[in-house]
Amino acid sequence: MVDHSRAAEGAVAPRAAATGAPALVRPARAADLEAVVAIERASFADPWAPRAFSDALADEGLLFLVAEREQGVAGYVIAWFVAGDGEIANIAVAPPARGHGIGAALLDAALRAGRDCGTRSVFLECRESNAVARALYASRRFVEVGRRRGYYRLPTEDAIVLKRSEGRG
Numbered sequence: 001m002v003d004h005s006r007a008a009e010g011a012v013a014p015r016a017a018a019t020g021a022p023a024l025v026r027p028a029r030a031a032d033l034e035a036v037v038a039i040e041r042a043s044f045a046d047p048w049a050p051r052a053f054s055d056a057l058a059d060e061g062l063l064f065l066v067a068e069r070e071q072g073v074a075g076y077v078i079a080w081f082v083a084g085d086g087e088i089a090n091i092a093v094a095p096p097a098r099g100h101g102i103g104a105a106l107l108d109a110a111l112r113a114g115r116d117c118g119t120r121s122v123f124l125e126c127r128e129s130n131a132v133a134r135a136l137y138a139s140r141r142f143v144e145v146g147r148r149r150g151y152y153r154l155p156t157e158d159a160i161v162l163k164r165s166e167g168r169g
């Protein structure tokens, strides 16, 4: 089993640091779960249940990172990498902390952990209308490879399937 958490520990969000709000990306701990669940609820109309996050923490096959600032946990990313493929399963930043590079730092840390264990392709799904997330993914060379009709609830919406291929640039 690859320890994704250790591989990604210690990354810093550069733009956040530049704006005076440094964020350390580190493995999630049980004490972070309350903040993570609050960010999830503030970010999604159809949030994951708290149990999904405690299960993710207990699952050694999942990468679960948080971005921590002086004020506390500001965001998280959950991903898995198996046999050359990976998926970004969840990523969110607390609304007041958005736009300071934290989402990009979390995504970069997850992608780095994936590369470290030999991942060649990383997938994710995104609401078609989520322009901010799609801009973030496009900046990290994710390209559209498919669509899942009516995948999301509240409101019902198609998911765009995005893929990033490693090993180029």
Ligand SMILES: CC(C)(COP(=O)(O)OP(=O)(O)OC[C@H]1O[C@@H](n2cnc3c(N)ncnc32)[C@H](O)[C@@H]1OP(=O)(O)O)[C@@H](O)C(=O)NCCC(=O)NCCS
Binding pocket: 043, 044, 091, 092, 093, 094, 097, 098, 099, 100, 101, 102, 103, 104, 105, 125, 126, 127, 130, 131, 132, 133, 135, 136, 139
């Ligand atoms: C998507 C999300 C994680 C981005 O986190 P963030 O910390 O605000 O993003 P960053 O500050 O790191 O910005 C990264 C990139 O996102 C894009 N972005 C960020 N804010 C944006 C905005 N207001 N408008 C358009 N694009 C924006 C840009 O491409 C930006 O890179 P750039 O500044 O170099 O152009 C955050 O908006 C969020 O939590 N949204 C709600 C949950 C969600 O939608 N998760 C993704 C589900 S698929």
